[in-house]
Amino acid sequence: QTKLVEITDIEKQKAILEEAGQIIRDGGLVVFPTETVYGIGANGLDADACRSIYVAKGRPSDNPLILTVPDEEGARQAAAVIPPTAQKLMDRFWPGPLTIVLPRKPIVPDAATGGLDTVALRCPDHDICRAFLRCAGVPVAGPSANLSTRPSPTTAEEVMHDMDGRVDMVIDGGPCHIGVESTIVECNGDDGVTILRPGGVTVEMLQEVVPHVQLDTTLVTGKGVPKAPGMKYRHYAPSAPMTVVVGPVDKVTEKLQALYDQAKGEGKTVGFLVSEEVGASFPHKDMYIWGRHGDKEALANQLYTGLLSFDSDQVDIILAEGIDDEGLGLAIMNRMKKAAGGHVVIVG
Ligand code: TXA
Ligand code: MG
Structure with missing residues (x-):
């Protein structure tokens, strides 16, 4: 049974967000709004909870999850180091649609990272989302709330179509403002980033902060193995050609x-x-x-x-x-x- 709740006033409805946070700490699944698309959340430090995301989405388990945090402090729970380039990006673009791949701490389970030694971290620009994340108190693993291969949902109605009966709670925060997923980057030394997935933060915006912005070669050529494992799958796809x-x-x-x-x-x-x-x-x-x-x-x-x-x-x-x-x-x-x-x- 999935509980659908509409949040219009964070202060007055604090008890519901506390309940959502408790579900996360208990190992359950909560769908939450962000400025890009809706995400399906689980305790990112709990391997079993992370595995239940893969089941709910029907997603291959070698595809790592993004950990969603309310602030930079949250990122420090999961990242082993925050190099100067990452710090600059956080200062400029967080909260916002930029996901940064960093070395992970040992407390982040393989079930969250698909066995990689890095972790992808994201701080959404969405007040309801961040209030929920603060209530959870742990980094929340949060892939898009669609069944694997389907287009990502940008309204609670679309979420319910795919996830009704598969998750404990859906937080309806209205339609997502941006509509496509966050930009994913990894840092290269002191002055560069590689874009693994283009998104809401554009090449032009990144260039204002770091001198060298390059695209993962598979994005340019369409060939080879993409560095963001999820980019290799058929994706975002409607049923019809x-x-x-x-x-x-x-x-x-x-x-x-x-x-x-x-x-x-x-x-x-x-x-x-x-x-x-x-x-x-x-x-x-x-x-x-x-x-x-x-x-x-x-x-x-x-x-x-x-x-x-x-x-x-x-x-x-x-x-x-x-x-x-x-x-x-x-x-x-x-x-x-x-x-x-x-x-x-x-x-x-
Ligand atoms: O806007 C977004 O980022 C949305 C909202 C819900 O936050 N989330 C999202 O998550 O798009 P998902 O799981 O659908 O896409 C995550 C992508 C996948 O392509 C995955 O392979 C890649 O991020 N990824 C995750 N961890 C990674 C890592 N350590 N290194 C490289 N790529 C990683
Ligand atoms: Mg997705």
């Missing part, structure tokens, strides 16, 4: 029209995940409008909800409009490419 088209409004519309005509010829139903401007050319279709053409914040925010809506509608194929790679676009296109199994077409 998907094609993403990127370019100016007229060219995207032209290409989508051709793909639509072809699908219709094969008797298939089509879902559109497009901007207002492109959507105007396809009236009366199964349509999910993500915002104005080129608006990255809007697309990040609506991407997973749009993909999940097509799972409910059971369309045969999805035709989506993507965005350029600059800024938040890098994270969005990373997720879209995975959701589309690499079917991305650039036009114009």
Whole structure:
């Protein structure tokens, strides 16, 4: 039985957050909101509790978990050292959508790190989340609260679809503001970081703090073994096959029209995940409008909800409009490419 609670006032509803913290210390599972996507939480220092996350998600257990903490103090519970570069990143971006990979302390179990000698640490920019983490008093292992391979949930309703009956409590804190997962980095010496997963903190933002920002080569080439083990899995994926088209409004519309005509010829139903401007050319279709053409914040925010809506509608194929790679676009296109199994077409 999953208890669903809506938190609107942290002070007045403190007792519920205390109860959630107690569930964590007792080895149970609590889903919590963050600014990126919802997370499924367990005591990150308790191997059995961590293992129950893998069961709830149906996730391969070699894929390590992020430990979620309310502040830098929390990070010190799990990290053996915080090198100067990591300190700079925390000072600038915490709380916020940046996860930092650091050497782990021995108290962090293999069940949390998938046997790695490092631990990924994240401090979300979300008041309800951090109040809950303070009540828990331990680092909370917190992967996204979806069944493995499904798109991550950004509302409590989407969480319940996947997790009802699989967790003890779901904290509803409203829709997530950003909509794609945090950026994951590892530090290279005194002046560099490698991005293992692009996210809410962009390359451009990181460059303001560290001179050398590079991408894990598998992100660039699509080949080899990614340093964030989770990046190798089919992921963020809707049930239907998907094609993403990127370019100016007229060219995207032209290409989508051709793909639509072809699908219709094969008797298939089509879902559109497009901007207002492109959507105007396809009236009366199964349509999910993500915002104005080129608006990255809007697309990040609506991407997973749009993909999940097509799972409910059971369309045969999805035709989506993507965005350029600059800024938040890098994270969005990373997720879209995975959701589309690499079917991305650039036009114009
Ligand atoms: O925004 C987020 O980060 C969300 C919210 C809920 O906080 N969480 C999230 O967790 O996306 P998850 O488990 O879905 O993704 C964690 C990623 C995986 O790709 C995993 O392989 C990688 O982080 N990871 C975890 N620990 C790592 C480590 N020690 N070294 C490298 N990659 C690691
Ligand atoms: Mg995930």
